[in-house]
């Protein structure tokens with residue numbers, strides 16, 4: 258990687274796609290999951306704060322910072338469910354990894370694709386601890402941008418190879434099925450959510466709607482199921498009926514953020530939840546019976562993005578899949594910033 262002080266490695270969407278394809282999607286998800294687990298296991302070392310959200314009528318723009326004392330990372334991410342109607346993504350993102358010692362950015366990268374990968378990797382890591390043993394069938398309700406990533410992560414980490422898809426827009430399910438063709442899945446498109454969850458040991462909800470929705474009602478969720486609730490991630494934006502929450506063991510990323518944004522915003526502020534990192538660290542129990550309904554109330558937390566940024570930065574060293582961005586002013590004498598400007602003026606006048 259470059260030694261030039263003005264230059265920051267920049268990973269464009271094009272380079273990110275080349276990187277993911279060069280590594281292989283399943284391997285990328287598996288390796289990134291290991292980074293996520295590594296960082297969850299040292300949870301207490303991180304600065305943690307609920308993300309800073311700026312809500313509007315149509316969506317939200319969020320900043321997600323964290324640091325482990327050596328590296329600092331943040332992500333800019335939006336969520337605008339109406340965007341797909343005019344050709345835009347619901348979720349787009351970019352992020353930075355920086356050196357805490359000197360404050361200099363070490364990486365600037367697209368994170369739209371990376372967010373889909375890290376969200377899926379985190380869901381699959383959670384399911385490793387929470388889903389019933391040997392689960393091979395997953396319902397995916399909401400078949401938009403995130404859906405295939407979820408499917409591939411659950412295949413890579415848990416061996417899920419049967420999918421039951423449902424979306425209110427049938428063309429989204431057709432797109433999802435077509436994209437996953439030839440990847441070793443047996444795929445059924447269901448007519449409704451009730452039909453989709455039939456026989457599934459894992460239910461992933463990953464819909465986008467800027468309102469309290471009820472994608473799953475209590476009667477749809479049988480005993481022993483693991484629910485991976487991804488789409489409810491903002492105040493006023495949930496997917497599950499409250500009764501499901503009341504009979505589930507609920508696992509979360511960072512409780513102060515999830516209580517604002519997750520499914521549990523429907524519950525009392527002191528309703529018991531279990532932090533996922535504690536399960537990974539052996540400090541709390543994950544699944545403890547075959548009848549238990551487990552719920553991963555995913556909202557997406559900054560440490561997952563930090564892990565993803567760390568992973569990408571490590572991968573760049575081998576692949577060179579980045580550009581050198583002239584991002585940081587670097588005068589010959591550090592205090593002579595104005596002089597640098599004057600010299601540039603002189604140079605352009607010649």
Ligand SMILES: NC(=O)c1ccc[n+]([C@@H]2O[C@H](COP(=O)([O-])OP(=O)(O)OC[C@H]3O[C@@H](n4cnc5c(N)ncnc54)[C@H](O)[C@@H]3O)[C@@H](O)[C@H]2O)c1
Pocket residue numbers: 336338341347348372373376398399400401402403404423424425426429463464465466470472486487488489490555556557558
């Ligand atoms: N938890 C996290 O870490 C995390 C990360 C990224 C995205 N998300 C959330 O995941 C959700 C999906 O994101 P995306 O990028 O795939 O969005 P998307 O707009 O590409 O896809 C959403 C899909 O949900 C479908 N849908 C909407 N209402 C539905 C309903 N009632 N029943 C069935 N299907 C329905 C839509 O037709 C669409 O195909 C968003 O809400 C987003 O905010 C969460």
